[in-house]
Amino acid sequence: MGKNVYFLSDAHLGSRAIPHGRMQERRLVRFLDDIKDKASAIYLLGDMFDFWNEYRHVVPKGHTRFLGKLSELTDSGVEVHFFAGNHDLWTYGYLEEECGVIVHKAPVTTEIYGKVFFLAHGDGLGDPDRKYKILRRVFHSRVCQRLLNFMHPWWGMALGLNWAKHSRLKRADGKEEPFMGEDKEYLVKFARDYKQSHDNIDYFLFGHRHIELDLAIDKSTRMLILGDWIWQFTYAVFDGEHLFLGEYVEGESKF
Numbered sequence: 143m144g145k146n147v148y149f150l151s152d153a154h155l156g157s158r159a160i161p162h163g164r165m166q167e168r169r170l171v172r173f174l175d176d177i178k179d180k181a182s183a184i185y186l187l188g189d190m191f192d193f194w195n196e197y198r199h200v201v202p203k204g205h206t207r208f209l210g211k212l213s214e215l216t217d218s219g220v221e222v223h224f225f226a227g228n229h230d231l232w233t234y235g236y237l238e239e240e241c242g243v244i245v246h247k248a249p250v251t252t253e254i255y256g257k258v259f260f261l262a263h264g265d266g267l268g269d270p271d272r273k274y275k276i277l278r279r280v281f282h283s284r285v286c287q288r289l290l291n292f293m294h295p296w297w298g299m300a301l302g303l304n305w306a307k308h309s310r311l312k313r314a315d316g317k318e319e320p321f322m323g324e325d326k327e328y329l330v331k332f333a334r335d336y337k338q339s340h341d342n343i344d345y346f347l348f349g350h351r352h353i354e355l356d357l358a359i360d361k362s363t364r365m366l367i368l369g370d371w372i373w374q375f376t377y378a379v380f381d382g383e384h385l386f387l388g389e390y391v392e393g394e395s396k397f
Contacts, residue, residue, distance in 0.1 A: 145182035147254055149378040151263065151349025153371035154229065155205050157192035158307040160372055170371050171207045173390045174215065181220050183254075186243075187349040187368060188227025188263025192307075193299070195232035200295045209241055216242030225250075227349065228265040255382035257344040260336070264350030264367070268332030318352035330357065333365045345385060347378060356387050 154160065155167055174184070194202055216222050222243040226233060237243050249262035293301070324330050333346040337359055346365040354376055355367040366387060369376030375390045 144255070144382065146177070146180050147183045147185070147380045148177055148181055149185045149187060149261075149347050149366075149368060149380075150371060150376070151187035151225075151227070151368045152189045152352055153208075154189055154192040155208060156202065157372075158304070160192075166372065167205065167207055169375060169390070169392070171211045172392065173375070173377070174211045176390075178215055178218065178220060181215075183221040183223065184215065185223045185261060185347075186225060187261060187347065188225045188265070189229045189349060190224070190227070191230040194230035195299065196234045196236045197295050201236050202299060212237075212241045212243055223250075223261075225261065225263050225349075227263040251340075251343070254380060257380070258342050260333075260340075260343050260346045262348055264329050264348035267348075268328035268335070270328075321353050321355060324357070327351075327355075329367065330359075330365065333359050333363075337363055345380075354387060 153166065153170055155163065155170075157163060160166060177184075190208075191202070191205065196202075212222055222241075224233075224237055224243040224245045226245065226247045231247065233245055238245055246261075249260060249267075251258065251260050253259070321327065329346075329348050329351060336346075337343055343363055345363065346359065348365070348367050349370075351367050352370040352372070352374075353367055354369040354374060355365070357365045359365050364385065366378055366385070368378055368387075369389075377388055377390065379386050379388060
């Protein structure tokens with residue numbers, strides 16, 4: 143079998159609500175460095191940045207260690223897939239052209255070592271919240287995206303980062319609600335409904351919820367939620383036969 147395939151999500155780099163942001167970015171980069179010789183592909187399933195918006199001649203300040211590591215990985219032949227999340231969907235070519243990543247703005251179904259994976263950030267899937275659906279339409283609107291880019295980058299970035307900070311601080315300790323049970327988790331319900339009409343799926347992988355979950359959808363299908371790279375430093379790895387959830391401890395990456 144070939145090299146491993148890795149999956150991770152939700153670092154929210156640059157967040158004004160995360161006090162240990164520099165340590166967090168360095169830890170993420172060290173993990174990527176640890177796996178660079180073991181990986182054939184790395185899938186970043188959304189919200190790697192707390193807010194990302196590209197202007198015609200300007201990109202967000204910071205993240206240089208992370209962006210440099212992505213460029214090093216792709217230059218060495220590792221395939222890096224970047225899924226736009228609900229915090230970092232405003233990308234218009236820089237990450238592809240400068241860092242060599244493959245950007246996805248919608249869920250992807252793909253075959254990896256003979257297994258079929260459904261991959262998505264997870265926002266909006268199965269969630270009945272009308273207010274969020276309206277907000278999501280606004281975020282994805284080309285008109286609204288152009289209006290944002292008419293702003294000076296100082297104002298546009300401040301608006302986005304402060305909105306993201308406010309959103310996180312509304313939660314207790316800045317953390318997401320724990321696992322709510324199979325009957326209340328929207329991504330679980332989405333995966334089960336989707337599997338009924340797509341019986342070839344072997345694995346569903348999501349980010350977004352900031353919890354670790356490994357759940358059997360039925361006898362032949364598993365669903366994983368990847369945790370985050372704020373507090374948990376978790377990831378999934380597929381070696382061609384087995385899919386594992388792991389936690390990165392400095393210097394102890396086993397897979």
